[in-house]
Amino acid sequence: MRYAVTDAFRYAFNCHCSQCRRATGSAFKPFAGIERKALRLTQGGGQAMIYGDPQAAHDVHCGLCGSLLFSVVREGAYVHVTFGTLLDPPAIRPAAHIFVGSKAPWFEIADALPQYDEFPP
Template sequence: MAKGKQHLIAGRCYCGAVRYKIQGEIEHVCICHCRSCQLASGAPCVGWLTVERSQVMLSGALNECYGAPQVQRCYCANCGTPISYSHSARPDHVDITLATLEDQSAVQPSRHIWVSHKVPWLSLVDGLPQFDEFSGAMD
């Protein structure tokens, strides 16, 4: 993914009650294997894209969950689809789940993070860089 490229991306939850559009530059796209994402999604890993919060236009009711004081996860209030993740260390940014994108080819992950928490039966064979924890250097 080219840094600085402007995108117009749409997405929605499973039932369609929550919809969003993202317009602007995507900071990074990754696949997270941390235990927190596993528990919050019920999946072995979660794909995320990170954008400035001001670039997201969202409609529909969300339930908020605070698994830790500094972390906010939002889900569709109707069907429970995971939509976003926010951390108090980056209040101007939000992570949006890749699985909710209307066009699944709109972006491509550039790395795996928190592979130290990866479930043992999952093999990573896509050739993407792998980081034991969070990789703060995003390109």
Template sequence: MRLKPSQITSKTSFNHMNIMKNNNENSKGTLKGSCLCQAVVYELTQLDMPIWICHCQTCRKANAASEVATAGVQRSHFRLLCGEEKLTAFESSPGKLRYFCSVCGSHLFSARDGQTHVILRVATLDTDPGLRPLGHIWTSQDQPWLDGSTQPCFAERSS
């Protein structure tokens, strides 16, 4: 489902007046993030909910990953700096839209109508939020063949 920028910034979107005020009052605490190609860039003043590592099937498939770090951010603390026209949304379950960059495919956040927050994909942050995950959720949907806890770890891949 492709949304126009006016649909993203309508009743389900971010309160730009409050965001500007909040950012001016606390510019030192601003966190920035982006998609892989940098076409979409955002900032937020804080994470409003704990970071959780989600293992649900929908997150795994939407992000092509075995697990995904997520955290809630109040819409009034979040704003897009550029690339709003590059955002595309997919309704992964009734009422839940997952927003991703139409250029590189990075999944950035999800949102539901009527909620005052978005669910940020924490790995898209370019700055350290200063918080660590509280734990793992939806582990009942884990795939045993994706468990890497018993595998050797390497700081980088050698050729």
């Protein structure tokens, strides 16, 4: 499965919530947010695995390898694209760690980015 997205991301974070940890199988999900209309599936869209409400918030995984490609959020208006699935490095970098109030207890954040228990103010 393949997608195309414009490198015009509006924000980027490292999310430590339990849902993102579960979806990625990792300590956190680095992602960048952009309007949903800026992303289009270019190949294998029929193979997408959707977890959640298809009409609202949901995760889209590749039906072949299972990778989390992006999450549809904010009443379907935005997507959170996982950094690990981008072929080219994005211009944006994560601005902070979010939902550290529920981060994995075995993971220590070792950078100087701001940390927020939930969403940033």
